[in-house]
Structures are given as structure tokens and as C-alpha cells.
Amino acid sequence: MKITTWNINSVRLRMPLVQKYLEDQQPDVLCLQETKCRDSEFPSGEFRKLGYSHQAINGQKGYHGVAILSKLELSETHIQTYCGNPDSRHISVVANNQGERFRIHNFYVPAGGDIPDPEENQKFAHKLSFLDEMHQILNADSQNRTRTILVGDLNVAPFEHDVWSHKALLNIVSHTPIEVEKLNRIRDEGRWVDAQRYFVPMSEKLYTWWSYRSPDWSKANKGRRLDHIWVSADLKNNLKATETFRNAREWERPSDHAPVLLHLEL
């Protein structure tokens, strides 16, 4: 079973790239973030033609938006709102893989703006509250501890080698100690396994995002690992491989995020 997470930064604009990726890699499930369109504008028909007929979509006009496209049957779609606002930042489903059921959570955590101070910056305050609520909600549901995959653009690079320079980014939103600690608590207390780091040693650099602003992003390689795939502890022995498709960042008019794939042996 293969599942991909990808912050696509406008699904309508990048449908040709999505199609190429799906034809190349044939994941069973694709989780998208930043779809940036209403549900009525979502290219459902195009996904159906590509074999992804099971769909769960939570979009809004212009911003955010998440979706799960699947070859496997989906049920029990659930949308959780956070911080008392209706932003489309979460959707979850139960996927059925030849009788084996597992839950998938797809998240788009707020980026948090520029200033890493919740007193001065409302967006950073929102991000911290969002992480607090994620912690609370995921921990409250004991079902989240079994047969569950959590993916998404979590907008936090938690480890030293998840950023190009730990020292240079300590005071940069996405790598500040307060948000890193919150994300680490969610993961550790939920006994989630970080699937990418299960295969890639902590001493090795690992990125999923490179800024559009770098004139030569590939050469500079000042990336961050903002996109994540976690599995519940009971799925640890089913982990087979993970892959980050850095080449998709080199395609024409790319997303600034690369797709990340998990191969699970079920």
C-alpha cells in the first residue's frame, strides 16, 4: 500500500504535474494540501479518470484546502475544525485495503507568519493554538493509536537536520523551539512513528520544501522538512520504505513542496 502527501499549492494549476506523478508512482492514496479551491471547483473528474474514484474533499475559496484521493474504498469521512474557525485544514477517512481498514488523517497546519512571538504575531499564536488542539484532540481519541496514518504539511521542521542550518533557523518560524516542542509532544505522546526518520538517520539532511525565492534553490539547497508521514505504533513493523520526490520540485511551474511517499506492507 502506497500513500503520498503533497502540498500542491493550487491543485487546478498543477493538475498536469499531479497526473504525471500519479502515472509514474501509482500510489493507492494521495493526500493534498493547499488545494486553494472550493469543493465545486475541485478537479474530481480528472482524478476519477486517473483511477482515483474515492474522494474526500475539504476546500475553501482561494486558501488552504485539503483532499484525499484514493483507489481504495473510503468511508467515515470526518472534518475537524480547529481554533474555532472554519479554515479547511483537516480531513480524515477510513480506507479499506482488501478488507484491512485503517484511518488516515490529512493536516495543513498554519504556517505562522514571520515573527516568532505569539504576543506580536497573531498568525504564530494561531499556529501554537492549532498544535495544542491537535495534541488534545488526537490524544483524546484512543482509536488514533491503532491502524492510523497521519500525513500532511505540518509546517514544522522538528529535528536539527530537518533544516539546512539549525543555528540559522532557531529563530525562524517553522524551527523555533516552542513549536518544535509542541510537535514533538504530539508525536511522542501519541506513540507515532516518524516514517521518514525511521529510514533516514537523524544525522542526515532531509528536506521536503525549498523556497520559491531562492534564485538557484537546487544548488543552494536551503530546504526544510515540513511535510510528514507518521504511523501509529502498531504499524511500525509494516513500514517498508519512504521516498521524497525532489525531482518534482524541478518540474515546470512546480509546487514549492515535493511529494513524500510511504510504502507500507499490509
Next chain:
DNA sequence: ATGGCTGATTATATCAGA
């Protein structure tokens, strides 16, 4: 190097991303 680039919007400048 806190700049630079990119996308969506009843657009032609503004907001958001991170």
C-alpha cells in the same frame, strides 16, 4: 543575504505563504 518568488482574487495591488 528578512531579500527574492508564486498563486488567488469580481485583481491590475494586496494578501498569504514559510
